Amino acid sequence: MRTRLLRTVRGALTLGCALAIAGCAAETPSATDGGTSAATSAPAPSSTTSSPRVTSSPPAKPEPLVVLDPGHNGGNAAAPEQINQQVPAGRGASKACNTTGTETDAGYPEHAFNWDVTNRIAQVLAERGVRAQLTRGSDEGVGPCVDRRAAIGNQSEVAAVVSVHADGSTSPQAHGFHIAYSDPPLNAAQRGPARELAEAMRDGMRDSGLPISDYLGTDGLAPRDDLAGLNLAERPAVLVECGNMRNPQEAAAFSSEQGRQRYAEAIANGILGYLG
Numbered sequence: 035m036r037t038r039l040l041r042t043v044r045g046a047l048t049l050g051c052a053l054a055i056a057g058c059a060a061e062t063p064s065a066t067d068g069g070t071s072a073a074t075s076a077p078a079p080s081s082t083t084s085s086p087r088v089t090s091s092p093p094a095k096p097e098p099l100v101v102l103d104p105g106h107n108g109g110n111a112a113a114p115e116q117i118n119q120q121v122p123a124g125r126g127a128s129k130a131c132n133t134t135g136t137e138t139d140a141g142y143p144e145h146a147f148n149w150d151v152t153n154r155i156a157q158v159l160a161e162r163g164v165r166a167q168l169t170r171g172s173d174e175g176v177g178p179c180v181d182r183r184a185a186i187g188n189q190s191e192v193a194a195v196v197s198v199h200a201d202g203s204t205s206p207q208a209h210g211f212h213i214a215y216s217d218p219p220l221n222a223a224q225r226g227p228a229r230e231l232a233e234a235m236r237d238g239m240r241d242s243g244l245p246i247s248d249y250l251g252t253d254g255l256a257p258r259d260d261l262a263g264l265n266l267a268e269r270p271a272v273l274v275e276c277g278n279m280r281n282p283q284e285a286a287a288f289s290s291e292q293g294r295q296r297y298a299e300a301i302a303n304g305i306l307g308y309l310g
């Protein structure tokens with residue numbers, strides 16, 4: 035199957051796998067290992083060769099690396115030509131490079147929520163010995179495009195990729211979080227680990243007291259085949275929709291620092307649950 039995939043890859047591959055176009059999965063050995071190598075690769079200490087006088091501890095386990103993807107960006111609305119460019123979206127489709135996101139009725143924008151929560155998640159993870167890399171460095175820029183964000187998550191040492199969003203359902207009663215993952219799966223990382231990450235995230239957020247969506251998904255899980263970042267993922271990846279920015283109660287929570295800290299801790303709980 036991999037050989038067949040390789041034969042279908044066209045010359046565009048010379049642009050490099052950094053673009054995370056669909057064919058790259060077939061050429062990247064790490065795309066098929068499906069494991070969380072950063073968290074599990076420490077060698078077991080030998081029990082037969084150690085000297086009783088040597089007291090050195092076994093080699094330190096490398097800190098797992100998680101990629102956090104704050105959806106959208108603060109400069110997107112002012113750069114329609116850039117963000118409307120078509121980029122590969124997986125499954126043979128293309129999509130706009132990026133979008134502006136939604137906002138609360140009072141005008142608190144989703145990109146600002148995503149940015150703040152993601153930084154708070156990184157802080158919680160750091161305190162627990164987990165490294166985090168963000169897909170954008172500020173909330174004032176444009177993009178990056180969805181395929182570029184996916185490429186950042188596709189580094190071989192990445193244990194998990196979590197995109198952070200908030201939804202904009204027009205029904206003000208609709209509320210609660212849901213977790214999207216790629217389905218049908220396109221590679222080994224999507225086949226099992228992504229679903230496990232989605233379930234761990236759902237459990238972590240639910241156990242933190244956040245309500246599960248009453249308007250999308252089933253029991254907090256939403257299999258999707260139309261989200262570029264998930265389609266292009268070669269590492270376990272999910273997209274968290276924290277709730278509905280048009281729901282008055284959730285809008286109030288999203289707009290407060292205390293509320294955002296609560297979401298950040300809940301999502302970090304999900305990540306830590308997955309990493310074990």
Ligand SMILES: [Zn+2]
Nearest residue numbers: 105135199200
């Ligand atoms: Zn969004």
